[in-house]
Amino acid sequence: MKWFASSKQAVWLYFCAFFIVILLIWKGGEAVRNQQIKTLRLDSFEELNQLASVLESAIAKYQHMPTLLASNDRVKKALRDGFESDINQLNRELEQINRITEASDSYILNADGLTIAASNYAGASSFVGSNYVFRPYFKDAIVGKPGRYYALGIMSNRRGYYFSYPIYEGDSIIGVAVVKVDLTQFEKRFANQNYEFVLLDPDNVVFSGSRPNWLYRVLGELSHEELKRIADSQRYGDKTIEKLAITYKKPFDDQSYIVEILENRMTNNSDNLNRVSYLKMSRPIRLLNFQISILAPLKIINEDIALWRAIFAGGVTITALLFGLAMLRTRMLRERSDANEMTRHNQAYIREVIQNTQAGLVTLDGSHRIESFNPAVEKLVGQPLAPLVGQPLSVLFQPDEQDASILSDHENFWDAANSLGIKVLTREGRLYYSNKVSVPVEMTLCEMQLPNRLSYLVTFHDMTERKRYEQEITQARIDLEERVKARTFELESANTRLRDEMEEHKGTQRELIQTAKLAVLGQLSAGLNHELNQPLTAIRAFAGNSLKFLDRGLYDQAHANLQHINQLGHHMGDIIARFKVFARKGDVQHGPIAVQTAIMGALKIIGTRYKEVDITLTVMEDQDFIVNGDMVFLEQVLVNLLANSADAIVEQPNGSRQVAIIQTAIENDIVIRIQDSGSGLSEEAIKHLFEPFFTSKSSGLGLGLGLSISQRIVEAMGGQISAQNQVTGGAEFCVRLPRFIPHTSLSDAAIEEH
Structure with missing residues (x-):
């Protein structure tokens, strides 16, 4: 038990140590991961500033182009006169300006918002002839203010940022000059970086970015009214504004967040949803009233930390296994030594038990011959049994006649046991060593499967006292049966007398009840006489009157008196019947x-x-x-x-x-x-x-x-x-x-x- 308790305590100690090491590895991995993310944040912050500066400088150079176009005399002449030759010349100049400045599109709107000239006049998606009076940049410029706007182009279906400026003729505004900056070239320029970026409009809708499938997605929450306002502005045409699938967002520090985005990845021609972790940093672009964000992937950092944890955990596990194997080997050697010592102790203990046990023990070889015996057998017989070694057991033990009859078809009882497949056989008999010795015993024979040979163990229990007790119990049972018979006869006689007394008691009780009834009737007899005397007096009076009525021939009055007599008779009968029922006996x-x-x-x-x-x-x-x-x-x-x-x-x-x-x-x-x-x-x-x-x-x-x-x-x-x-x-x-x-x-x- 002490070894088991110490072993159990050691297992718990190893388990606790292993758990602590794994916890330290996990916490250490978290610390290393946070340090690497901090380094990534510093690098990403520099790249974010660089990206914002490049975007601002790239767009800022176009914000004054509408002002220059508005001051061009050819533009004013085309708007004022509307000659086709002037408009054609203006189209070519706008196309040349776009090639030089690398702007997306430049076009001129008249006071009604109709496009009269455009740099893409020769293309399939030409703006010429399109009316943009609904665009906010036109509404701002037509009232004399510089206009700015961002939207998805109606004709080109390309995203762009618009700058506009009013065209004056004297003090009157005769048109609007517009320059559209296409952000596609900016996206291509930064598409192959080691990070993802998004350009968010004031509603947090992705207007531009390195991932096309993120376009027109919301990084946040928009109400129904805000979504309706965006749809009414026709800013993004028929594009559906949906929320980007951000499943996790946690601040890393004051300027960055760790986010997880659910993305579809094509594997084996099937879509799989994966959680991708990013470090997100943002800063505003005041020129555009936009916000730009960098999302640096944490996949490499997470994989490095997971690999680092796996290596350390594997090393700790291998070390623990080697330590456990060493401990197990040490324990096995100690247990083997303890087992050998226990075997020697058990052998000595068994010898002492066999020598000092009160039951007689005899061992037989595979041929059922006596090999050894303990002193208890010699004590039962009262003589030394050394001459019986090598002799069959039948020279020492003989079963009783009832057991011998069962085994009559066999040579001896152990052959019967073997033929019946019995491993343990119990028989009653007697020990016979000489004509002077006869000891009643109970013999138990069992098979012993030793490593190298087959042996049998025979146990003899002295039954002398038991036989004497059995005889005494048998005689006591006979005496008890005789006493039970006598006592049963006495009880039956007593029961008969008791039943007679109960019947007599019931009769006495009925007589008492009847006596009580009669006593009540005796007390009520005067009232009974009174109850009967009144009707009898009335009957006599009615009878006398009836005779007189009959003599006078007054039959109706006589008939009425007879009815009264009849009713009084029934009344007297009810009274007498009630008293008769009350006075009767019964259960x-x-x-x-x-x-x-x-x-x-x-x-x-x-x-x-x-x-x-x-x-x-x-x-x-x-x-x-x-x-x-x-x-x-x-x-x-x-x-x-x-x-x-x-x-x-x-x-x-x-x-x-x-x-x-x-x-x-x-x-x-x-x-x-x-x-x-x-x-x-x-x-x-x-x-x-x-x-x-x-x-x-x-x-x-x-x-x-x-x-x-x-x-x-x-x-x-x-x-x-x-x-x-x-x-x-x-x-x-x-x-x-x-x-x-x-x-x-x-x-x-x-x-x-x-």
């Missing part, structure tokens, strides 16, 4: 029940009691709530709660007598609240209210089972029952039951799921 049957229906059923049973004690009962309008439960048992719970509320109000003689039944929905549950105006519940009563046989009523009133049974009924329907005191006084009992949710069919559920 909780879950199903959809209407809360309002259950409340009204409970009121039919308890209503008479409330009338007797003069309690005002307020019931909320039907909310169409449906809960999941049992109608009869829910009526029993409501009757118990309403009866308790009536008892609580009766025990308070002075006070309001009001009970309210309220229905609310909370999430997926429906809550039925029964609020009374009694004295409320004590803290002790709230703690033990739902315990069996607990009652807060006066002695002899109630068994204390009503609320306990009601709680069991509500919980059996999946709900909850609780009690609390109201803030305004009195008690409030809440019965919370799950809202009934219709279950969709399996097919509908499957369709919705998908």
Whole structure:
């Protein structure tokens, strides 16, 4: 681990050193490049000044030519008289002047801007007859000012700089003399320099330059209004003004920039876009109101720096590789020495392990004869085994009968292993050296591929303790199975008794519920007598009257009395049926029940009691709530709660007598609240209210089972029952039951799921 850590640290150190050297090479290259660019800037600055001076001197000599032409009498005579002979003579003189001065073109315009004579009168692109009244140089000269202008010629389609001057006849201007300077000869003169140059007009449009494909390109940004102004002036005809593809621009110093221009280069008849770097320097030409720029290519400098970096990087890389190879060789020699020392140490260690291991080890030669053994084998047998060297292993080890039966078709177990292609074979058997020795062991045979020969290693593990443990475990398992059978019989008997007790408990619980029902019915029996006595008294009265009406022949009145008797009979039947349903036994049957229906059923049973004690009962309008439960048992719970509320109000003689039944929905549950105006519940009563046989009523009133049974009924329907005191006084009992949710069919559920 230490070697690995030091090796890893050395690799990181070499990597950091290599990175630092590469960084120094890069920074050094940048420094050399900047120095070379500075030298190039000094040379380019001198060439820029020379180029500007040559251009200014070359154009300046033409600026006074229009003045000389304007003072020529032949020019004035031709404009004044317009004789063809004078004009022809003037054409020849202008042609001769151009040959002498090497000007591009000279021509004379009349006061209407029409060309009457020109130096190129004999050429195909003669100016004679052309009207240039729209040109700015004419507009300036016709009002008495010297004119200057630059544009692309309409007839010649050549770029030129124009000088103009007014021609006077007395105090009147009768025409304009114009001289055009062609810049093509200037471009050709400086075309083969080691730099590129551009002549920019005031709008930064390339008007002249050493690269034809840069002409009419913008070195900067022009707005839409500026482009429209240039187009309206017809300065460059139908040429499209586009931006020069400058992809990078960075100041080098106060007077120069490093720029990269995207250029098309033809290679193998295909266009390739290349980035070309230049050092750009500029200065103004005040005579023309232009700016001239030199773009010195940096390709040679960049290539030199790249070559310099590559050479240094290659040298550093080769040095690092040689150093690494030297280090690697040193490490390999050290590792070889360490490996030899480790081999000697391992051999000694292995000998000690073999001699001191607790497992018996035996080595076999390729013919399966014993070669060597360790002391553990002799300790297992209890005798020296030197006489067995060279003998087959079968004289020492014999497999168990179950393993021997598997190998019955083979001469011995290692032949079986070889035929089956098994490299590691494990068998259980016994060590036999004499008739007195028999040791149970587990034998493991594995093949050892040594460099020069085939050998086998046999390992013997003493299984005496293991066999004893196996016998003990087998006997313990048998004993455990017997105990499990006995315990299972006891548990089955206990389960049978428990089921019997549960059935008995359920029956007792049903009897308690039925007892609570009957107790309520007993308390309500007086009211039941009153409810039945009134209809019976009315029936007797209607029956007596009906007999009298029949005797008198008043059949309509008798028929009406019989209808009243029928209605009273149905009313008595409903009362008796309600009490019969309420009094019957049964288990909780879950199903959809209407809360309002259950409340009204409970009121039919308890209503008479409330009338007797003069309690005002307020019931909320039907909310169409449906809960999941049992109608009869829910009526029993409501009757118990309403009866308790009536008892609580009766025990308070002075006070309001009001009970309210309220229905609310909370999430997926429906809550039925029964609020009374009694004295409320004590803290002790709230703690033990739902315990069996607990009652807060006066002695002899109630068994204390009503609320306990009601709680069991509500919980059996999946709900909850609780009690609390109201803030305004009195008690409030809440019965919370799950809202009934219709279950969709399996097919509908499957369709919705998908």
